Amino acid sequence: MNPIQTLQHQLDTLNLWQGSLTLARHEYLHRADSTDTRLYFVVSGSVRVFILDEAEEQTIRFGYPGSFITALDTFITGEPSDFYMQALKKTTLKFIDKPAYMQFIESNAENVRLWYQLMEQLIFQQIERETDLLTSSPVKRYGRVLQRSPQLFQEIPHKYIASYLRMTPETLSRIKKS
């Protein structure tokens, strides 16, 4: 069982979820300039996280069933966020806020270790992401992400994947064809 599954299982077992909510397609879970220190777990549906760069939406990441998702900047700092989180289809989530989460984490040493592991995993993912974004050829960026997350291309409209891959939908379409 990986750290994410362990965490989810613990939160279920101890009944620590503080609520759940359902969003319609295109509804916002969170908007920039507001704070939100909740940690969300995607039960069904899908979510995208993006920033606004001169009226362009740049995709940061996706959440699908089984993922935790959060506006990580405001989760860490408690300051207003740069992120938007939006449902891509009808989506159900459970959540726990940071104070309750940290109380759970600090309640025993095993949980502290778990949080360590999750942070390490997060850092490692961010390193891979940085490498993706620094890869200059669009074809190679596509290849890297396709290999690492093939399920993405099943679940998510490709125009959002294009933005995640730092290219236009037209370019992604041409790459897929070849």
Add this chain to the structure above:
Amino acid sequence: MNPIQTLQHQLDTLNLWQGSLTLARHEYLHRADSTDTRLYFVVSGSVRVFILDEAEEQTIRFGYPGSFITALDTFITGEPSDFYMQALKKTTLKFIDKPAYMQFIESNAENVRLWYQLMEQLIFQQIERETDLLTSSPVKRYGRVLQRSPQLFQEIPHKYIASYLRMTPETLSRIKKS
């Protein structure tokens, strides 16, 4: 005193550094495909971290006096790294390896908190970095990094900064002129 200064001060005080080394300009501290779980502290000089993307060196980050620097992927996983670390001028570093570092961290609860903070800080920096890299206009990428790290432009040859900013030295030169 910020977490980095606190850590450095502790390692000094407790005499936990395991050694120091001096590199000549352009000498490598670490190469890809090898493991290295040392945490380095830059005493003087400067270092760049980069990956190789089809014979192109893509800059990941810089270290200057007062920074900790590490091949973060292999530090986390213990697996061979994708990173290169190279001195940009004559550089002196101190180091401690991961086992000794973790022993220090786990020796008391205050240190565990310190490590928490450092990991959070790292994650936050990576989020900012992701935003930088997703910014589509080269001029805005330049502006963001100039504002956040003006000292960079004093210390580091601009051809490496250009690579860090995901553009050619010529493009960076043209942006500076305007």
Add this chain to the structure above:
DNA sequence: TGCTGGTATCGACCTTTGTCAAAAAAGAAA
């Protein structure tokens, strides 16, 4: 002080990727 090797700049040209508009295809809603 004057070499020397590495950097930075500049101009001309070229390539890749983005833009725009239209049509086709796919998916949601009723």
Add this chain to the structure above:
DNA sequence: TTTCTTTTTTGACAAAGGTCGATACCAGCA
């Protein structure tokens, strides 16, 4: 299903950056 909306694909064209070659600059060091 049928309709309506959204997404994907395609082609023509434009433009932003990259490439290359030449020259100017500058720091480190004999």
